[in-house]
Amino acid sequence: MKNELPIVYLARHGETAWSLSGQHTGLTDLPLTRQGERTARQLGERLKGLIFAKVFTSPLQRARQTCELSGFGAVAEIDPDLVEWNxxxxxxxxxxxxxxxxxxWNLFRDGCPGGETPQQVSARADSVVSRVRAIPANVLLFTSGHFMRILASRWLGLEPTANSRYFMLSTASLSAVGYENNISRPVIRFWNDTRHVDIEPEIAAHASP
Known part of the structure; x- marks a missing residue:
């Protein structure tokens, strides 16, 4: 019997006031809305039964709240590299x-004046990828939309400037990256799963940067 290769599950935080209004929310430390809290709990239901060797969360409160309301606050470790794009x-x-x-203007090509370049965000994503690949079991990450899109590109070995714009994400969604057919070929296992959310899925505020 073949050993299953590990999967990295990616949870986007729940709704905030700015994700609802479509405002770019980088390091502004907003809490979840009431609706965001509800969908974070529903995300927890979706994750029930899954076992993780490690759980990491962005230090921003929208990710930490989502992590806690999903039931993983007691075991999660803060990873500063998981913060959203500056x-x-x-x-x-x-x-x-x-x-x-x-x-x-294209965020993934141009970056932001006074903020991070795509290359700087990509370097953070590479650090995360390197660390989680060293863990020989499933991992769960709580983070934000644009960073997660860069992370997916780097997991696949793709240049984020050309590819990340296509990976749309909704709030409180669950995605996963891993490997194909028990060989070390990185793949996306599934993306932007919102079936656990019992409302019409919110289109990510940053769907078309």
Whole structure:
């Protein structure tokens, strides 16, 4: 019988006031809305029965709250590399406002003035990938949408500037990356699963950066 290779589960945080309004939420430390708290609990129901060797969460409270309400607060470790993109001067602004000034702006190609470049975010993602690949069992990460999209690209060995824009995510969604057919070929196992959320899935505020 073949040994199953580990899976890395990726949980996006629940709804915040700015994810609802479409404002870029990087390091602004917003809490979950009431609806966000509810869907975080539903995410916990989705994760029941799964066993994780390690659970890591972003230090931002929207991720930590989602982790706690999902039932993993007691075992989670804070990983600073899991924080969302630093949007610099674009923090709190909506994508349509930014593109009114810069029509061809693409976050994953251009980054943000006064914030992180795609290369800097990619370096953080590479650090996370390196650490979780060293754990020979399933891992669960609680983080944010844009960082998670970069992380998926780097897991696959893809350049995030060309590929991350296609990985749309909803709040309180669950995704997973792993390996194909018990060989060390990185793949996406599933993406943006919202079946545990009993409302119409919210389209990610940053779906088209």
């Amino acid at each position: 949007y610099g001067k674009y923090e709190g602004r909506r994508g349509d406002e930014i593109r009114a000034e810069r029509p061809d």
